[in-house]
Amino acid sequence: MISKIEKNKKIKEKSLYTAAYDLFTTKGINETAISDIVKKAGVAKGTFYLYFKDKYDILDKIILNKSCHVLGEAIRQTKLNSFNKFEDELLYFIDYIIEYFKKDKLMLKLIYKNLSWGIFKKAYKDYEEIHEIYGLFERGYEDSSLSKEDIDKTLFMIIELTGSVCYSSIILNEPTGIDDMKPILFKTIKKII
Amino acid sequence: MISKIEKNKKIKEKSLYTAAYDLFTTKGINETAISDIVKKAGVAKGTFYLYFKDKYDILDKIILNKSCHVLGEAIRQTKLNSFNKFEDELLYFIDYIIEYFKKDKLMLKLIYKNLSWGIFKKAYKDYEEIHEIYGLFERGYEDSSLSKEDIDKTLFMIIELTGSVCYSSIILNEPTGIDDMKPILFKTIKKII
Amino acid sequence: MISKIEKNKKIKEKSLYTAAYDLFTTKGINETAISDIVKKAGVAKGTFYLYFKDKYDILDKIILNKSCHVLGEAIRQTKLNSFNKFEDELLYFIDYIIEYFKKDKLMLKLIYKNLSWGIFKKAYKDYEEIHEIYGLFERGYEDSSLSKEDIDKTLFMIIELTGSVCYSSIILNEPTGIDDMKPILFKTIKKII
């Protein structure tokens, strides 16, 4: 039966993803070899090449998946609530992301240095959830005189700032822990919007 | 005579730095082998290990040197001018850095993903010029009610934001080129301070 | 077919063993590089690491194999004959080993400095032939009042003494050649048992 073969393929692909993610986050990207991945995934070496071009191929796909997952979750949760002000909505969204990363430092570490605006843009096309983020932001500014471009640039800066602060304070504890950074980060974001 | 040997050592070390920097920026870090570095530097392989532990040792030292050089240049140039407002002074400083990176994209690429606040803090101890940046910032806030910690956190966020925007817009042209980003970045920084 | 691949693997492994043994005995262990072994074996460098951890891994396995081979041969030959006295049987066994080493000095040289009682004990578990040696010895003492432990210690001393004498007289000709040492060695062993 075809579906059984297809299912088997999906299982193999999935186990490669899982194994690679685990190794990338714990050992690091440079220190992870394809032979490590296949060993952990329990498949043969050649099988890896049936699904991915090389280590960076699977890495990129993981980054994209995980990034979109986080952002998607954040927007989904945000939409479950109702807010009086756009400001509150945005900060709820940002806060959700921060709390997510607080709980999963390893993912933050993996994603951050690789989550470029480029990948985000790519996701924009493929992942419906991402549209929502833009939507949220643009609705928030709909009464302002700002151009669409400037709105996007502002969103971009807020996300980059949030990412930088998360990475620095959660991973490196610099300049201090995330809980100490949050108030001033939120104050800053409020000033920006 | 001692000075001759010492001078020779300095030359070798310098040529290793130069060669490594050139290769890291043009070929990339992963793609640069130590044998490439020594070949380019014109020294023997063993000589590399007299000066550096491994590839990442020389990389870290390069990052630190270059980062401090840029920041030092920026603060030095800023101090040559006189400004009416702290805001103008800070933006001049930021602008100097941006223009620097515009001219030297390769350095930006190398530095950014590695210029963590940690390295910046380390530089704070060893490199006098960095003190000046704090000084500039703290003088600018001396009449405010902000605590020293909050001032530092704000400086930190401005630098991280600037770095992120530079990297994204100069290297990736995302969300747009740096010249289009500058106005809104400056406006944002003004809001923050 | 599985057997073909398996057979091929065995061939490669065997050729590595043979090449390593030849090089260890002729050039010496320290002077033999893994690249020498694979070149002689006619396999790729990476193949070595498919079968062995490093040079000392293959060395240990060679020592064990060869040691057990010699002892196994000796006990096998001894059992082909019938003896009136245990003394004669033991001396035949010892003599077989000595004659073997006389003909294969290189093996003696390789084995001796590494054939510890530990390896012998390890062999005891895996190699059936070794049981026979104990059996022979314990049968020889079955009427005595000696404890099993003391019998084993005695066997141990005889083997160590024989090994020492072989090495010294065959390899170094010290204090004299093996043929001059044999009578007094045998006389000594007779006194011991």
Place this chain on the structure above:
Amino acid sequence: MISKIEKNKKIKEKSLYTAAYDLFTTKGINETAISDIVKKAGVAKGTFYLYFKDKYDILDKIILNKSCHVLGEAIRQTKLNSFNKFEDELLYFIDYIIEYFKKDKLMLKLIYKNLSWGIFKKAYKDYEEIHEIYGLFERGYEDSSLSKEDIDKTLFMIIELTGSVCYSSIILNEPTGIDDMKPILFKTIKKII
């Protein structure tokens, strides 16, 4: 003044010996590099080559010194006592050596695999104390009908046996600890002489 220079030379040579001995016994011979030795000795790399040809040169000299030291101490102590029987005298001598090695396992480990009869013979020429051992043994046999050669061979076997048993039981605890081996070793030696 010449004597001062001479003294300085002796100090350097001595520190090289001490450093090399410490490293050989703790790290092992193969794992000790000349650069380790000179670093530990606190002299320059070139200085090593003023005193020794290579690593094995200093190793051989260390082995010879240490071996002769042990044997010399043993014979010196033995001569301080008086014995009724030669047997007692010999066993006292052997026991002294065993106790020495019990206290200094590292030295035993270093010496044993390298203390060949050849080095012992070499010592015979240069080190007066060693004559005493022969003397002791030959006096013990002076009433027997044994030839001088056979006496020497017997001494040789006793020393080899003792060395083997020491190494195996003290270092490897095989077949058991030295204190359990001593009674049967002594009994065996008594049978031999």
Place this chain on the structure above:
DNA sequence: TATGAATGAGAATTCATTCAT
């Protein structure tokens, strides 16, 4: 004598990729 920077050959080891089964 003594130094120690420099050398560079060469050893060990890894690993992406292929391909016959």
Place this chain on the structure above:
DNA sequence: GATGAATGAATTCTCATTCAT
């Protein structure tokens, strides 16, 4: 599709030895 043995180029790192000072 799946396997995993084999490859061998590439890379890191060591270390004995030299020699100008």
